[in-house]
Amino acid sequence: MYYNHCTYLAWVSKVRVNTQAVLKRAQQIQGRNKNKKQWQAAWLLRAVTCIDLTTLAGDDTPGNVHRLCMKATQPVRYDLLKSMDMQDKGVTTAAVCVYPSRVADAVKSLKAANSSLPVASVATGFPAGQTSLKTRLEEVRMAVEDGAMEIDIVINRTLALTGQWEAMYEEVCQFREACGEAHMKSILAIGELGTYTNVYKASLVAMMAGSDFIKTSTGKESVNATYPVAIVMVRAIRDYFLKTGHKVGFKPAGGIRTAKESLVWLTLMKEELGDEWLSPRLFRLGASSLLADIERQIYHHVTGRYAAYHQMPMA
Numbered sequence: 001m002y003y004n005h006c007t008y009l010a011w012v013s014k015v016r017v018n019t020q021a022v023l024k025r026a027q028q029i030q031g032r033n034k035n036k037k038q039w040q041a042a043w044l045l046r047a048v049t050c051i052d053l054t055t056l057a058g059d060d061t062p063g064n065v066h067r068l069c070m071k072a073t074q075p076v077r078y079d080l081l082k083s084m085d086m087q088d089k090g091v092t093t094a095a096v097c098v099y100p101s102r103v104a105d106a107v108k109s110l111k112a113a114n115s116s117l118p119v120a121s122v123a124t125g126f127p128a129g130q131t132s133l134k135t136r137l138e139e140v141r142m143a144v145e146d147g148a149m150e151i152d153i154v155i156n157r158t159l160a161l162t163g164q165w166e167a168m169y170e171e172v173c174q175f176r177e178a179c180g181e182a183h184m185k186s187i188l189a190i191g192e193l194g195t196y197t198n199v200y201k202a203s204l205v206a207m208m209a210g211s212d213f214i215k216t217s218t219g220k221e222s223v224n225a226t227y228p229v230a231i232v233m234v235r236a237i238r239d240y241f242l243k244t245g246h247k248v249g250f251k252p253a254g255g256i257r258t259a260k261e262s263l264v265w266l267t268l269m270k271e272e273l274g275d276e277w278l279s280p281r282l283f284r285l286g287a288s289s290l291l292a293d294i295e296r297q298i299y300h301h302v303t304g305r306y307a308a309y310h311q312m313p314m315a
């Protein structure tokens with residue numbers, strides 16, 4: 001057990017979220033992105049280092065996973081990095097993220113490239129989580145066995161929506177155990193949780209059960225990473241830290257496509273949780289199509305012109 005049962009149940013049952021305050025704060029944060037132009041490239045590079053570069057498609061093959069891995073190891077064109085004197089700083093994304101059946105391909109590609117980038121894998125019946133517990137646990141173990149160092153589990157929304165928080169806690173504890181040494185990120189699938197109060201409660205339960213990160217979405221729900229939901233989740237992280245001393249990371253994911261959005265996410269982390277949450281140890285951006293726009297903005301910063309997407313290697 002990661003947390004005293006009775007204390008945690010009492011805490012979860014008392015939770016109430018003030019929706020108006022959350023919406024107001026989210027609005028403020030979006031207007032707060034006033035990074036000075038000369039610092040923007042540095043912030044964009046910071047965003048790159050926090051990306052879990054993702055492919056989660058039915059037509060994933062060893063070939064496109066290999067390209068993804070190569071892009072993750074060299075996410076920004078060498079000439080652009082050189083112009084910013086960053087070519088020797090080892091700029092990579094934080095991880096690559098793939099389906100369990102593609103973990104071995106990603107591990108092989110990164111190893112061949114002499115890269116120590118971690119492979120993350122979604123598991124536990126991603127995205128819906130509607131398979132037997134036995135199957136979900138086995139999936140985690142197999143992904144770890146294939147070399148995944150990070151596992152993105154999906155929580156059981158049925159348990160959350162029916163208020164079975166203790167049962168959810170027990171399940172996530174079992175996922176934690178199945179992960180072994182691998183880091184565990186718990187995906188709440190906020191688009192299916194109904195209320196902000198449920199989002200806060202699910203965040204608490206996931207953290208109490210030993211999650212290293214809590215993550216907004218699978219990218220497959222109709223509502224994914226929104227700023228109001230992020231406020232609720234990062235406040236839960238802050239409250240949990242103040243109460244227990246444990247620092248849990250945050251991963252917004254799903255529908256994040258533009259450099260501008262990545263800057264808002266960084267601002268949100270800095271203002272709500274502080275500078276320590278601005279590094280890949282405690283912050284990730286889960287995204288399949290964000291890097292191209294960031295690289296274009298960096299190109300613009302360096303050259304004063306915008307590049308066409310085809311001028312950037314696959315992102």
Ligand SMILES: O=C[C@H](O)COP(=O)(O)O
Pocket residue numbers: 054056097217218219220253254255256286287288289290
């Ligand atoms: O975990 C990552 C998400 O699945 C990525 O979603 P996205 O394809 O909308 O960027």
